[in-house]
Amino acid sequence: MIEEGRPIFLQIAEQLADDIISGAYPEESQVPSTNEFAAFHRINPATAAKGVALLVDEGVLYKKRGIGMFVAAGAREKLLAARTETFDHDYVRPLTREARALGLAADDVITLIRKDMDR
Amino acid sequence: MTPSAPIAVEADGLTRRYGETVAVDRVGFRLEHGRIHGLLGRNGAGKTTLMRMLTGQEFPSSGRARLLGGEPAENADVLRHLCFVKESQRYPESFRPRHVFRVAPWYFENWDAEFAGRLADAFRLPLNRPIKKLSRGQLSAVGIILGLASRAPVTFFDEPYLGLDAVARQIFYDRLLEDFAEHPRTVVLSTHLIDEIAGMLEHVLVIDRGRILLDADADDLRGRAVTVVGTAGAVDRFVAGRETIHRTGIGGLASVTVTGLDAEGRRAATDAGLELAPVSLQQLIVHLTRASARDFSEAPA
Numbered sequence: 001m002i003e004e005g006r007p008i009f010l011q012i013a014e015q016l017a018d019d020i021i022s023g024a025y026p027e028e029s030q031v032p033s034t035n036e037f038a039a040f041h042r043i044n045p046a047t048a049a050k051g052v053a054l055l056v057d058e059g060v061l062y063k064k065r066g067i068g069m070f071v072a073a074g075a076r077e078k079l080l081a082a083r084t085e086t087f088d089h090d091y092v093r094p095l096t097r098e099a100r101a102l103g104l105a106a107d108d109v110i111t112l113i114r115k116d117m118d119r
Numbered sequence: 120m121t122p123s124a125p126i127a128v129e130a131d132g133l134t135r136r137y138g139e140t141v142a143v144d145r146v147g148f149r150l151e152h153g154r155i156h157g158l159l160g161r162n163g164a165g166k167t168t169l170m171r172m173l174t175g176q177e178f179p180s181s182g183r184a185r186l187l188g189g190e191p192a193e194n195a196d197v198l199r200h201l202c203f204v205k206e207s208q209r210y211p212e213s214f215r216p217r218h219v220f221r222v223a224p225w226y227f228e229n230w231d232a233e234f235a236g237r238l239a240d241a242f243r244l245p246l247n248r249p250i251k252k253l254s255r256g257q258l259s260a261v262g263i264i265l266g267l268a269s270r271a272p273v274t275f276f277d278e279p280y281l282g283l284d285a286v287a288r289q290i291f292y293d294r295l296l297e298d299f300a301e302h303p304r305t306v307v308l309s310t311h312l313i314d315e316i317a318g319m320l321e322h323v324l325v326i327d328r329g330r331i332l333l334d335a336d337a338d339d340l341r342g343r344a345v346t347v348v349g350t351a352g353a354v355d356r357f358v359a360g361r362e363t364i365h366r367t368g369i370g371g372l373a374s375v376t377v378t379g380l381d382a383e384g385r386r387a388a389t390d391a392g393l394e395l396a397p398v399s400l401q402q403l404i405v406h407l408t409r410a411s412a413r414d415f416s417e418a419p420a
Contacts, residue, residue: 003397003402004221004397004399005341005345006342007338007341008318038296038300039297042293042296042317042318042320044155046154047318047321
């Protein structure tokens with residue numbers, strides 16, 4: 001749901017992206033209209049439109065004139081690639097930085113990750 | 120959003136004095152057409168006086184107001200595009216709500232009687248009860264129905280929810296958003312219940328002691344401030360040289376709200392072992408209004 005303290009249009013774009021990654025909106029399927037987003041989240045329609053426009057700019061959504069917004073072919077892959085990059089930046093780099101500080105080798109880190117992922 | 124967007128409401132050096140008191144002090148801004156604007160501020164900040172001047176209900180002491188490009192005061196051409204829902208609207212002595220809604224189309228060319236009827240049902244408004252016997256909340260509902268069903272190109276709501284319970288206020292917000300999506304127009308909503316309506320606003324004006332404290336897009340403000348929490352020493356080192364708008368602490372812990380923290384700054388804070396908490400629009404405005412009060416009292420006399 002929408003939280004205060006962060007731009008709402010970004011949150012709309014992120015939620016839509018999450019739903020495309022999870023498969024809730026498959027490629028070539030129609031996504032809700034900005035007015036539907038606005039009513040559902042109780043937000044300004046212009047703000048919802050801004051969030052949707054962000055994904056249009058990234059080539060994740062495209063507009064069918066007179067019908068609505070659709071998920072582009074290859075959108076999921078594109079989003080996953082972007083998320084992987086963010087994952088690398090936000091999680092892996094701090095992890096390796098800390099690992100170096102502790103004197104852990106790559107194999108030690110991988111062992112720890114394996115253990116955690118198998119849990 | 121674009122610089123060329125048409126302007127619905129404009130103030131330029133707008134000032135209103137009552138004797139020694141300056142209720143509105145050299146205020147200037149432009150409100151774009153087709154958006155929902157919030158006029159936010161504490162009680163007595165000058166919201167109502169400002170709205171009264173913008174809608175031609177009151178003459179400014181100096182400066183000027185513009186509504187759809189024209190002078191609002193006594194200007195029928197401009198005022199027929201306006202609906203102003205006042206906190207203390209008066210109706211003819213013998214009127215009942217159904218009379219109000221029957222005469223509404225004389226004043227509002229876009230009046231939607233069917234929509235008004237649905238709203239009256241939603242608010243459970245007794246259409247046949249004399250206006251003077253309505254509760255405060257029912258009276259507010261009459262004003263809200265007028266404001267929504269008139270579909271005036273420019274609609275002002277001045278704290279329109281007095282006496283309405285949370286359910287009825289939510290009905291108002293939902294219907295406003297729905298109808299705005301279908302019939303875009305300029306809405307100016309004054310309120311001090313910021314949390315309730317924050318998501319509906321595209322643009323906000325914050326007024327305090329008759330002056331505009333903030334004039335910005337709501338979504339731009341949401342990322343603007345963040346609260347940094349941690350041990351007092353670490354927090355102090357981190358916020359040194361940054362613009363802080365609020366500070367509180369307990370024991371050895373400090374919590375300081377700073378503005379203008381970018382991604383790099385956020386990372387630096389996390390690296391320093393500090394926690395970051397988001398700041399809502401309401402909290403931001405409370406902090407800013409308090410900070411301004413402090414500036415005011417600390418200013419040399």
